[in-house]
Amino acid sequence: MLIRITWRRAILTLLVLAAGALLFAWSGIFNIAASGGHWAITNWVLHGVMRNSVRTHSLLVEAPPPLDDIALKARGAGHYASGCAPCHGAPGEPQNPIIQRSTPHPPDFSESLDDWTPKELFRIVQHGVRYTGMPAWIVPERRDEVWAMVAFLEALRDMEPEEYRRLAYGAEAPRQPPGSSAGIGGLGTPPAEVLADCARCHNRDGQGRDGAAFPVIAGQNEAYLLQALRAFADGSRHSGIMQPPAARAGDEALRALAAHYAAQPRQPVPQSFDPALLAEGERIARQGMPENQVPACLSCHGAEALARNPSWPRLDGQHAPYLEGQLALWREGLRGGGPYHRIMQTVASRLTPEQAHAVSAWFASQGGGE
Known part of the structure; x- marks a missing residue:
């Protein structure tokens, strides 16, 4: 029996299929539980689409700055420990088991880092990945901060746990329990000691570390420090690195931080110029x-x-x-x-x-x- 395909029959078929899809979605039969995971072919298709998209859009990314700059790597590491390690792990600090139950499963950087180019990493960090838990950078326009994260990720491939802890925690490393940066609590709750969170990058004396990675805030005017911290917290001063810790600290803690660092003796940084x-x-x-x-x-x-x-x-x-x-x-x-x-x-x-x-x-x- 020969069935003739006409425009009317084609349109009717499409309408029936669309109605069936809507009915299937409305019924709730489809299992969206993360515990079910994806089919292998679904993983293959989604990952392929993602890689191709990143590769194509990264063609528009400018040439990276020198990624071996210790200041860039230190700035990236400071943010990675609190903003990224809870999902991706770190050298010597495996992923939290809770994160391992998500779908799709975030890659575990304590084991390996896919062979992305610096420009591709920049694209992922700046804009995130849709339909996953990978967020975009809080302030995508701060390309300098995104490049700092890329510099750290490039170094992460061959990084030993001791070097990771030094870069991520600075002088606070001895006070930081091993593996704590990968704790799920780091995603949303304020740290038990806010000063320790700041001191990872700025040191307790406010002099910073790793060359010019972080500004000298020792002896800075208290009113200015409080004003700056509040601006970071509410997002009016734009920084994907500073906004999360300032926002989660709370205003009382910001006042205490401003007073603490304003009271520290200011020691000019040795620098020579023409x-x-x-x-x-x-x-x-x-x-x-x-x-x-x-x-x-x-x-x-x-x-x-x-x-x-x-x-x-x-x-x-x-x-x-x-x-x-x-x-x-x-x-x-x-x-x-x-x-x-x-x-x-x-x-x-x-x-x-x-x-x-x-x-x-x-x-x-x-x-x-x-």
Whole structure:
């Protein structure tokens, strides 16, 4: 018997199939339980689609910075321990058994890391993976933070447990029980000791570690520190690394943290610069650039100005790369936070990268404030 296929019959067939699919979905017969897992062919298809998508979209990612930079790796490690290890594990710290019951199962980096290129890792970290538990970066525009995570992941492939603990916890490693970073509690609950959470990266003395990985916050104005922490917590100052710990700490703890670090003695970081560079930076800091409507930096960041308004930050003795990086974020409109952020965004936009480099070097070279 020969059945003729007509447009009417084709459309009717499609409508019947669509109605059947809707009825199947409405019935609740399909088992969505994570305990059931995926069929092998489903895993194969989904993983293939994901890899192809990442490979294609990563073609648009810019060339990575030097990924062997210890500062980049340290910044990535600090976030990885609290934000990633609970799902992916870490060297010497296997995945939590609860995570192993999820579908799809997150890869266990305590055992191996798939052969992704740096650009592909960047794409995954920045945007996450749909239909899995892999989230996008909180502030996808902060490409510098995403590259820090990629630098750490690249190093993670051959990392020994001792080096992981040093990078992830710094001086707090002896106080951190082995395996605790992979605990499921790290996903949402505040740490028992908030200071220990901050000290993993900033140290208890506020001097930071691993070169210019973290800013010097010792001796910073208490009002400014509290303002910055609150801005991180509510997301008005944009950082995928700082927002989670600040948000989970609570305002009372943020007040205590600001008071603690403001009370620490400030020790300028040893740095050397070309005298001509310092002279140019001092000129901008003291005189500004009237031709570009840039005020003298010291009109807000000098000792007299800071005494009038402690909500402005101290810049003397800070890491030059940190100051330069912050000016770049201002210039690109990516920093935010605080009541004066639009002023700084305007000022930074009127400085060339060379001028920002010079003035950052000059402030870094100052030991006792101006």
